Amino acid sequence: MSNLPIDFIHIGLGKCASTYLQNIFNNQPDYSIIDLKGVVEAIHENARQGSDPQQFPNINVNFNHPPDHEDKKFTIASDEDFSFISEPKHYECIKHLHGLSAHFLGKARLTSKILLMIRNPMEWLRAAHEQSIKGGRFESYSLFFKKEKSYLKNSLDLQKVLSAYSNFFEVITLAAENLRENPDEYWKLYAEKLGVTAPNKELLDQLLNLKITGNSSLNDRSLKLAALNKFSSLKLECLQALGDYNTYMVEESKANILYCQHERWSNRRMVEFASDEQLNKLTSILDGFDTENFNNVYIDNEMKDHLLEHFMKPLEKINTVSCELKESYIKSIEEAAI
Numbered sequence: 001m002s003n004l005p006i007d008f009i010h011i012g013l014g015k016c017a018s019t020y021l022q023n024i025f026n027n028q029p030d031y032s033i034i035d036l037k038g039v040v041e042a043i044h045e046n047a048r049q050g051s052d053p054q055q056f057p058n059i060n061v062n063f064n065h066p067p068d069h070e071d072k073k074f075t076i077a078s079d080e081d082f083s084f085i086s087e088p089k090h091y092e093c094i095k096h097l098h099g100l101s102a103h104f105l106g107k108a109r110l111t112s113k114i115l116l117m118i119r120n121p122m123e124w125l126r127a128a129h130e131q132s133i134k135g136g137r138f139e140s141y142s143l144f145f146k147k148e149k150s151y152l153k154n155s156l157d158l159q160k161v162l163s164a165y166s167n168f169f170e171v172i173t174l175a176a177e178n179l180r181e182n183p184d185e186y187w188k189l190y191a192e193k194l195g196v197t198a199p200n201k202e203l204l205d206q207l208l209n210l211k212i213t214g215n216s217s218l219n220d221r222s223l224k225l226a227a228l229n230k231f232s233s234l235k236l237e238c239l240q241a242l243g244d245y246n247t248y249m250v251e252e253s254k255a256n257i258l259y260c261q262h263e264r265w266s267n268r269r270m271v272e273f274a275s276d277e278q279l280n281k282l283t284s285i286l287d288g289f290d291t292e293n294f295n296n297v298y299i300d301n302e303m304k305d306h307l308l309e310h311f312m313k314p315l316e317k318i319n320t321v322s323c324e325l326k327e328s329y330i331k332s333i334e335e336a337a338i
Contacts, residue, residue, distance in 0.1 A: 006034055006111040008172070008194045009077045011101065011165075013155070014084025015127040016117035016176045022078050023207055024199050031196075032072035039108070040081045043100050047085075047093040053103050074196045077110070083161060086135060091151035098157070099164045106168025113194055114169040118321070119176040121156050121307050122332040126297045128152060130222045136264035138226035138233065140294045153303065159310040173318045175325055189320055221271050223294050224283045228267040236260040297336060304337040 010025075012018060025031055046054045082101040085094050105111075119127075129141045137144075145152065154160075165171045172193040178186040187198035218225060239257050240246070246253040271279065299307070312333070315326055 004109060004111050005075060006077055007074045007196055008113040008115050009036070009082075009105065009111050010079070010115040010117070011105075012080035012083035013117055013119075013124070013161075014080040014086070015124055015131060016080075016119045017179055018078070018080035018117070020179075020207070021117070024203065025076060025078055027203055027207065028197075028199050030073040032075045034075060034077040034110075036077045036079055039104060040079050043097070043104055044081065044085070044090070044093070046100050046104075047096040048090060051096040051099060053100060076196070078115075083116075084155070085151070086131060088132065088135070088137065088148075091148055094151050094154040098154075098161045102164035102168060106165075112170060114165050114171045115190075115194060116161065116165070116171050116173045117176055117179075118158065118173060118315075120329050120332050121311055122297055122299075122336050124156060125152060125299070126295065127217065128155065129295070129297070130218055133222050133226050133229065134218070134268050136229050136232075136267075138230040140226075141297055142293070145298070149303065153306050153310075156307060157310045159314045162314050173315075173320055175321050177325060178322075193320065218271060220295075221279070224279055225267060225271040226294070227283050228271065229264060232260055232263045232267060235263075298338050299333070299336050301337060304333055307333050 010018075010021060026033060082105070083098060085091055085097060105114075125145070126141070129144045132139070132144055132148075139147070162171055162173075174186060174189060174193075178189075183204065187204075190196075191198040236257065239253070239260060242253070270282065274282070308330070312326065312330055315321060315329070
């Protein structure tokens with residue numbers, strides 16, 4: 001163990017089992033968790049200003065350990081937002097985020113090791129589209145890809161991520177597919193490379209099938225959430241255009257508009273947890289979507305070339321991801337190109 005205060009920091013990538021891992025970390029008896037949310041917020045603020053590091057004298061690193069900290073063997077931190085931007089209005093800032101995150105974490109000298117999670121890029125694109133719907137949007141994948149291609153390319157620029165972090169850290173890259181399909185192999189690599197204990201099997205069994213502990217995939221329900229989001233958006237647009245009502249019923253108008261603005265959360269929770277019967281009844285009155293092609297993931301040749309050069313090429317040198325898995329990534333990329 002080094003003399004630095006944190007054994008490792010998990011930085012994402014976003015949409016690569018972050019929520020599931022964080023639930024494991026938080027429940028692992030010999031882990032003490034450091035909250036770096038203040039650092040993440042400062043880095044995102046900097047990214048919105050540009051690529052040059054700014055001065056942030058009030059960055060808060062919460063080292064308020066729990067009372068039993070002395071009994072803990074390892075100290076870790078985890079936040080996928082070091083590498084992920086979920087708010088569409090800030091998508092363009094992703095081009096600055098990787099370099100700034102690596103810079104600030106490196107200068108802070110908190111750890112010598114970074115855990116970087118990856119997954120099949122095609123599955124990542126599907127998950128990024130779904131996350132946009134969870135955030136209140138309702139475009140099909142095709143529209144999302146066309147509108148946000150720059151954001152998607154920068155998010156999947158593994159070359160940029162590894163280059164930025166390797167200036168300061170040893171970067172341990174592990175695959176989300178292994179975590180799901182070969183957990184024994186994943187946790188063996190995890191413990192060996194990061195120098196910490198793997199979670200006990202009892203904890204893993206307890207969390208594995210507990211849906212509420214993970215940011216679970218919506219699968220075919222994403223279309224239903226998109227329909228609800230579109231309906232909420234149209235309601236908000238209508239309310240905001242009620243001229244005389246908004247002028248003379250100011251407080252009531254504000255309350256109604258605020259309700260619609262926050263409705264995306266109730267939409268999301270209903271789609272995540274309602275029964276099929278309840279959800280079908282709720283969404284049966286909504287239409288206007290190409291149900292057959294809504295979630296179809298594809299890439300154009302520009303994205304294909306980008307992924308082969310900036311995702312797969314740097315991955316060739318990484319021995320913690322199997323050759324078989326790398327080959328499956330390449331196959332998926334080539335098959336998705338149109």
